[in-house]
Amino acid sequence: MTRDLITASVLTGFLGAGKTTLLNRLLSGPDLADTAVIINEFGDIGLDHLLVESVDGDIVLLKSGCVCCTVRGDLKDAVLALFERRARGDIPAFRRLVIETTGLADPAPIIATLAADLMLKYHFAIGNVVTAIDVPNGLHNLEAFEEAGRQVALADRIVLTKADLASGQDLEALRLAVEAINPAAIITTTIVTTGRDSRDKGQARSSEVAALLTQDIHDLASRPAEARRWVAAARHGDHVHATPDRNRHGDIRAMSLTIDRPIAWARFSLWLSLMVHRHGTRILRLKGILDIEGVGSPVVVHGVRHLIHPPFHLADWPCDRASLLVLITDGDLGDIQRSLRAFVGAQAEVRASVPART
Amino acid sequence: MCGLCGAFANADHWSQGGDAARMTDAVPAVERMRQAAAANRVLALRGLKLSVWADRFVLRGPTGRSVVVDHLGTLWTAADSLGACVDPLDAGLMSRLEDDQT
Numbered sequence: 418m419t420r421d422l423i424t425a426s427v428l429t430g431f432l433g434a435g436k437t438t439l440l441n442r443l444l445s446g447p448d449l450a451d452t453a454v455i456i457n458e459f460g461d462i463g464l465d466h467l468l469v470e471s472v473d474g475d476i477v478l479l480k481s482g483c484v485c486c487t488v489r490g491d492l493k494d495a496v497l498a499l500f501e502r503r504a505r506g507d508i509p510a511f512r513r514l515v516i517e518t519t520g521l522a523d524p525a526p527i528i529a530t531l532a533a534d535l536m537l538k539y540h541f542a543i544g545n546v547v548t549a550i551d552v553p554n555g556l557h558n559l560e561a562f563e564e565a566g567r568q569v570a571l572a573d574r575i576v577l578t579k580a581d582l583a584s585g586q587d588l589e590a591l592r593l594a595v596e597a598i599n600p601a602a603i604i605t606t607t608i609v610t611t612g613r614d615s616r617d618k619g620q621a622r623s624s625e626v627a628a629l630l631t632q633d634i635h636d637l638a639s640r641p642a643e644a645r646r647w648v649a650a651a652r653h654g655d656h657v658h659a660t661p662d663r664n665r666h667g668d669i670r671a672m673s674l675t676i677d678r679p680i681a682w683a684r685f686s687l688w689l690s691l692m693v694h695r696h697g698t699r700i701l702r703l704k705g706i707l708d709i710e711g712v713g714s715p716v717v718v719h720g721v722r723h724l725i726h727p728p729f730h731l732a733d734w735p736c737d738r739a740s741l742l743v744l745i746t747d748g749d750l751g752d753i754q755r756s757l758r759a760f761v762g763a764q765a766e767v768r769a770s771v772p773a774r775t
Numbered sequence: 776m777c778g779l780c781g782a783f784a785n786a787d788h789w790s791q792g793g794d795a796a797r798m799t800d801a802v803p804a805v806e807r808m809r810q811a812a813a814a815n816r817v818l819a820l821r822g823l824k825l826s827v828w829a830d831r832f833v834l835r836g837p838t839g840r841s842v843v844v845d846h847l848g849t850l851w852t853a854a855d856s857l858g859a860c861v862d863p864l865d866a867g868l869m870s871r872l873e874d875d876q877t
Contacts, residue, residue, distance in 0.1 A: 683809035686790040687817065690847035691863045718789070725789040751864035759872040760817075760863065 422542040425496075425514040425531055426630045430549030431558045431565045432520030435578030435607070439549055439626055440517060443483075448627030450482030453499055453511040457519055458487060476508060484508045492516070493530050493537065500540060514541065515630060523567045524548075525701065525722055532724035543724065544633040548572035548602075552583040555591045559598075563668075569595055570669045570701045570745045571721065572602045574629045581608040600671050601647045601704045601743040605629070634719055634726060644717055645735035648706055651743045652736070668748045669701065675768045676740040679710040680761045688760035689718070689725065696750050697723035705742040706735070788846035807832070810847065820871055821859035825850070 428443075430436040440456065443449055445467055467479040476486045476499070488495045496516075502508045518524055524546055531537050548568045550558070555577070558565040569575060575595055580588050588606065595604060605625075632639040651673050685707065693700060703720035707728075715734050719726040744753060758767040790810070791803070807827050814825045822837035825844070832844040836857035844850045854861055862868065 681809065681813070682792075683806065683813040686847055687810065687813045688863060690790055691817075691851055691861060694851035695862050696864070727787070727789050728792065752866075752869070753864065755869055756863045759869040759876075762876060 422635075423500075423512060423514055423540055424544040424630075424633065424635050425516065425541040426544040426633070427516050427518060427524050427527055427546045428549070429518040429522065429524045429546065429568045429571075430520065430551075430576075430578075431554075431562065431568065433554060434520065434549040434551045434558075435576070436517060436520070436549050438578070439547075439576065439607075439629075442626045443515065443630075444479055444485065445481055446627060447481060449513065449515075449630065451509070451512040452482075452515060452630075453484040453486060453503075453508070453513070454515045454517065455486050455488055455492070455495055455499070456517045476502065478508070482509065484511055492527060493534055496531070496537060496541070513544070513630065518568075521562075521564055523564050524571050525567065528571070528721050528724065532722075542635055543721065543726070544635060545573040545630055546571050546721070547574045547576065547629045549576045549578050550591065550595065551579045552577055552588050552591050553579055556587070556594055559594055566598055566669050567701065567747075569598045569602070570671075570747075572599055573633065575599065575602045575604045576629065577604060577606045579608065580606045596650070596653070598669055598671060599702065599745055600651045600653075600673060601702065601745075603643075603646045603650060634717070634729070640717070640729065641731050641733070641735060644706060644715075644731055647704055647743075648736045648741060651704070651741065669745065670749065671743065671745045672753065672769055674740075674742045674744070674754055674757060676708070676742075676757075676761070677766060677768075679708045680740055682709045682712075682716075684761045685709070688757060689720075691760075692753075692756075693720065693723050693725060696746075699747040699750055700744060701747055702745040703743070705740065706731075707740045707742075708738055788848040790847040803830070814847075814850065816872065816875060817861060817868070818854065818859070820868060821854070821861060823854060823857060823859050 428436055428439065440454065444454060467481065476484060479485055484499070486495065486499055496514070499514070503510055516527060518527060528543060528546070531541055531543055548571070550565070550569060559569070577588065577591060577595070592604060632643060634640060634643065700720065700722060703718070705718040707716045707718065709716050712730070714730045714732060716728050716730055718728045754767050754769045804827070811825045811827050811832060818825055824835045826833050826835070828843070831846070832850070833841050834844050834850065834853045834857065835841045836859070840857060842853040842856060844853050851861065
């Protein structure tokens with residue numbers, strides 16, 4: 418990156434999913450000292466014991482160095498106001514921004530807001546979408562509420578919370594459901610840690626919680642491991658969810674496409690630019706590792722809706738040398754497999770490991 | 776800003792290769808030629824033609840109307856403005872691209 422961009426991450430999860438617990442660990446640990454957090458309500462997360470100073474009505478400074486801000490009205494205005502205060506020196510020069518969504522929010526418009534506004538786009542890069550989903554109620558919420566499915570579909574990291582409050586079977590059932598919706602997300606599990614007795618445990622986990630946000634595609638050091646993890650997750654998903662109905666959740670569908678021969682960047686970029694132009698609002702996530710003609714090393718592309726992150730090279734292949742593209746879409750867009758093949762060329766045999774159309 | 780045409784510098788777009796300074800071993804001008812050739816396979820089916828113009832492109836419609844295109848990110852909006860709405864999932868379009876390859 419040529420500019421010094423602030424990474425904006427999104428923390429989402431349905432009502433009661435454990436976002437507050439995650440946020441508390443985040444705000445109390447030292448790992449995210451250079452972070453500003455936009456939350457819904459101060460009261461919700463009990464900040465009093467962490468509070469150092471109130472800058473004004475909706476911004477507070479915390480012991481850990483975090484800046485915490487509530488949203489009053491428009492998110493774009495809240496982010497810009499925070500950025501202006503940072504520029505004026507009223508608050509510490511945070512390097513990272515975390516936006517907590519409400520439980521019922523679809524995170525896609527939040528990402529669209531950050532990606533579409535020229536000023537925000539100039540100063541902020543979009544980092545991880547972290548989705549918390551609790552094991553006791555997660556499956557029910559996925560069945561009953563469309564937003565819960567969309568929160569999972571958009572995630573880079575999924576945290577299965579309160580695993581100790583449910584059976585191992587429930588945990589496995591939720592893991593399978595979540596993998597089916599989002600085969601390329603990295604899934605971790607947490608248990609409930611409340612009260613003073615578990616404080617040490619909670620402290621130890623603050624670095625893990627921080628890693629949910631810091632290990633993203635903008636972090637050069639963690640890129641190879643990150644790619645290895647999501648490619649492995651997608652391949653595992655292909656293997657486990659080979660039956661057609663496993664990859665559908667309501668209107669959300671996931672598919673992975675494999676191309677065994679190198680593809681021309683000019684043709685692939687043309688296809689992808691047209692896909693996001695015409696169907697971007699319905700492409701919830703896109704992740705790809707590409708074998709590009711004339712390039713020895715793998716090229717990684719990531720996208721959320723209309724936004725495609727700048728692609729980057731990895732030094733080595735984290736998997737067998739082949740292009741792998743994972744797409745999570747809102748509804749059946751059509752024959753994506755055929756379209757990709759028609760655009761990139763007849764020599765490239767495009768295989769859909771999880772069929773998008775059932 | 777270009778002193779001749781008054782246009783601002785070509786903004787970065789992911790299709791130009793992102794963090795990897797060059798997506799392929801080709802120099803940027805060659806890669807732009809390849810992108811124009813790839814685009815013309817599709818655009819020709821709608822009566823449009825894309826040409827490389829310095830570090831950007833010019834898109835011409837069937838009536839001769841032309842639009843400057845910075846990169847692939849603005850190409851399709853420009854094509855829409857010239858009345859050529861292209862859908863990559865359109866069966867007719869896919870079929871013609873397949874025929875073109877055989």
